[in-house]
Amino acid sequence: MANPAFTNNPAFNGKGVPAIPTPSADQLQQQFDLPSAPDPAAGAPMTVDGTVRTSLGTFGVLLVGAAIGWITVSLVPLLWIGAAIVGFVLALVNIFKKEPSPALILSYAGVQGVFLGGISAFYESMWPGIVSQAVLATFVVVGVTLALFASGKVRASARATKVFLIAMVGYLAFSLVNVGLMVFGVTTDPWGLRTGVEIFGIPLGVILGVFAVLLGAYSLVLDFDFIQKGTQNRIPRKYQWTGAFGIMVTIIWLYLEILRLIAILRR
Structure with a gap:
């Protein structure tokens, strides 16, 4: 015989059996909209702040390498050329590697820095002041691209x-x-x-230089898009290195293209 304390309780359907509440459609939608819990096995997720810190670290190594390349360009003239070859090989290894390797990415940053320092010193000896002009122009392109992406006015599309x-x-x-x-x-x-x-009196290199800068700007958009989507999808934190590597490769390419463009204009 059912206990009256239970049978008279509406929570037990009046039959001594616990009632199972039926959620409404709104309640189900609210549950569906809740963010999924992170997978402990996957580790901490990727974040924008983490990617920024990782990027600053890689660029710090790059600047150290650039200082070495700049100082040694007259003492060891072929050092920066050898660094260019090694940097190209490391870039390919990092691009085709399935998972990011911090050691390889930092090695690339250091070696590529030596190359940038050497070639920048060479350009500076030919056209004094060109390096500061190229650095400033590179910062402007990166800053404008980042601002447009952050405002939503520029987005990557298929x-x-x-x-x-x-x-x-x-x-x-x-x-x-x-x-x-x-x-x-x-x-x-x-x-x-x-x-x-020349095309209409304009050297082909100037036209191609502007075209290459636009390509570099869109490449930055793709890098920012990867970081944004990686953060939204909560992919593992190790891919912050992938984002940092992509930004570094693009900015190096931008700087070299702008350096050459200014040299052609000043010629």
């Missing part, structure tokens, strides 16, 4: 990314052909086709 990849392949093909023509003596111009060809 179509824009597809056009970007096609343009990158075309620009790389031109660069390889231009270097080949210079190596085999087809053109004696120090910049090859970049200054040997």
Whole structure:
């Protein structure tokens, strides 16, 4: 026989059996909208602040390497050229590695810094003041791109990314052909086709330089988009190194393109 204390309680359906409350549609939606709990096995998630700190650390190593390259350019002239080759190899290793390696990324930053310091010193000896101009212009491009992305006015899209990849392949093909023509003596111009060809009186290198800067700006948008989505999706914290590496590669490329563009303009 059921206990009256239970059967008379509405929570037990009047039958001595606990009632199972049926949630409403609104309650179900509220539960569905709640953020999922982080997976303890995956470790701490990626954050924007963490990526910024990691990026600052890698750029600190880059600056140390740049100082070494700048100081030793006259003592060991081939050091920065060797650093360029090693840096290119490390870049490929980091790009094709499935998971980020902090040691390899920091090694890339240091070696690439030596290359940047050496080539910057070479440009500075030819065109005094060009390095400070290129650094300032690079900061402006990065700052404007970041501001536009943060405001939501510029976003990465599938179509824009597809056009970007096609343009990158075309620009790389031109660069390889231009270097080949210079190596085999087809053109004696120090910049090859970049200054040997003019369009409406404007050196081709200036037009391509502006085009390359735009490509670099969109590459930054892709880097920012990766960091934003990685943070939203709470991917593992180790991918902060991937975000930092991507930003560093893009900014180095931007700086070199701007450096060459200013040199052609000052020629």
